[in-house]
Amino acid sequence: MSKMQIKQFIETRADADGLIDIGLNSVQIFRATAAVPCDHAVFEPCVIAIVQGAKEAIFDGRRYIYDDQKYMCCPMSMPLRAGAPDVSPQKPLFGVYISLDQRVMTELAIEMENAGGSLPTGNNTREQGIRLAQWDDDFSDALLRILQLSDRPTDIAVLAESRLRELYYAILKGDAGIFARRAFGVGNAIARSIAHMTSNLNETVSIDDMADRAGLSRAVFHRKFKQATSMSPIQYMKSMRLNNAAMKIATGTTVSEAAMDVGYISASQFSREFKRMYGLSPRQWGDMQHDAPRIN
Structure with missing residues (x-):
């Protein structure tokens, strides 16, 4: 349900192709109605979540395709190739770009390590550079909650920081959690x-x-x-x-x-x-x- 609401949010606000500011630090929405060939790009620390269509990234000879089932997590600045070659006006691409603040992510990673108890590990693989992660309810709900602050300046001023931390926390404990915590942990x-x-x-x-x-x-x-x-x-x-x-x-x-x-x-x-x-x-x-x- 949250994912459908996120899609509806983007459809009603994205009136042009490209990244679109919605008044929230670290969070932008985007739309594409024409194919974007894979080309050289730099991914800053980010998560990219697609709610309709698919994007792809090519890194170290490996092709990563992410859509409404898997989001992309890139915890460090990475040079790679990226695009959305299968987009058309009949099949537009909708998604959310989430910039990862190194200070906040590191604070949360340390708090999680110090909290005691067992940490969720997700898929403990040794991917380099970027990682695809399964959408889960915590991530979807946290993403929707921060998007719902858009166009409400008082709510943004009071709640945006805490809701961004909630979203970051969902990433750190999700399917890409061990990958992201390894990148943002104090010893890295x-x-x-x-x-x-x-x-x-x-x-x-x-x-x-x-x-x-x-x-x-x-x-x-x-x-x-x-x-x-x-x-x-x-x-x-x-x-x-x-x-x-x-x-x-x-x-x-x-x-x-x-x-x-x-x-x-x-x-x-x-x-x-x-x-x-x-x-x-x-x-x-x-x-x-x-x-x-x-x-x-």
């Missing part, structure tokens, strides 16, 4: 390193710097980083820089500004590495992307 030095790295893409960061920040030796840091992301730290940094630059170009930033914003000093090096990843020059790619709605 790799997640902290990734958060620092993605906040400082325009700076030169060495593996030794990141290892020191994590309190690990270079060799151990490199191994743990690759276990968490399937990429080496250098590969990850390059992918994040290029994907972030691509998204900036798609929204109108000039090629030179986008390159500098993500730490490239040499325009020729940026163009060369961009074309190697995207198959097009930055300007060619930007010309193709300017009119496409963003739902990632």
